[in-house]
Amino acid sequence: MQYRYTRALAAMALAGLLRPSAMAAEHLEHGERTKGRSYAPAVVTEGGRTIWLAGETTTTDLNGKDIKGDFEAQARTIFALLEQTLQRAGGSLQDIVSMTVYLTDARNGAIFSKVRTEMFPDRRFPASAQITVSNLAVPGMLIEIQAVAVTGDPCGKAKPCIAR
Numbered sequence: 001m002q003y004r005y006t007r008a009l010a011a012m013a014l015a016g017l018l019r020p021s022a023m024a025a026e027h028l029e030h031g032e033r034t035k036g037r038s039y040a041p042a043v044v045t046e047g048g049r050t051i052w053l054a055g056e057t058t059t060t061d062l063n064g065k066d067i068k069g070d071f072e073a074q075a076r077t078i079f080a081l082l083e084q085t086l087q088r089a090g091g092s093l094q095d096i097v098s099m100t101v102y103l104t105d106a107r108n109g110a111i112f113s114k115v116r117t118e119m120f121p122d123r124r125f126p127a128s129a130q131i132t133v134s135n136l137a138v139p140g141m142l143i144e145i146q147a148v149a150v151t152g153d154p155c156g157k158a159k160p161c162i163a164r
Contacts, residue, residue: 048153051089055102055146056081057136068140071108075115078145086149093119095149099128102144106132112143 056078059068067073083093101112109130116125126147136144 046154048150049090051086051091051095051149051151053082053085053096053147053149055100055144056085057138057141057144059138059140069142071105071142072111072115074141074143075112075145078143079115079119082145082147089149089151091149091151094122094124095151096126096147097150098148099126100146101128101130102133102136102146103130104133104136104142108142 058074058077058081059066061067061073061077062080067077079093082096086092086095103109103112112130117123120126136142
């Protein structure tokens with residue numbers, strides 16, 4: 001019995017080692033209604049490692065400069081901080097499959113869309129929600145981003161996980 005258990009564990013471990021290690025999740029294409037927007041209507045994953053990112057905010061850039069009230073600088077710095085966290089967890093921004101964005105002013109949505117388009121140059125955007133709130137945790141914070149990333153997922157354009 002012990003031999004079967006050990007053999008089963010070894011087979012499961014080997015199967016995990018043989019699976020593709022860093023293929024992207026499958027991002028569904030935009031329809032006419034969402035064309036030109038910097039998000040995917042859906043992202044499909046199957047397996048992989050899930051990384052849950054806490055809401056990220058900032059009022060200083062990576063050099064310690066005060067950026068209270070500067071929406072674009074805060075958005076860019078938050079993406080850099082998310083990238084740092086993801087790298088420590090074995091991923092990158094490109095592994096983000098879902099994102100919730102909190103803005104204190106809905107008029108900043110177009111700026112955010114421009115910045116996010118730069119952060120995802122291959123246009124494989126995460127599924128996303130953008131929510132306007134009256135305030136964030138600290139005065140001067142204008143944006144907060146919470147995200148979920150999946151690394152090592154076998155889904156992708158070459159091998160879709162869903163039927164088309």
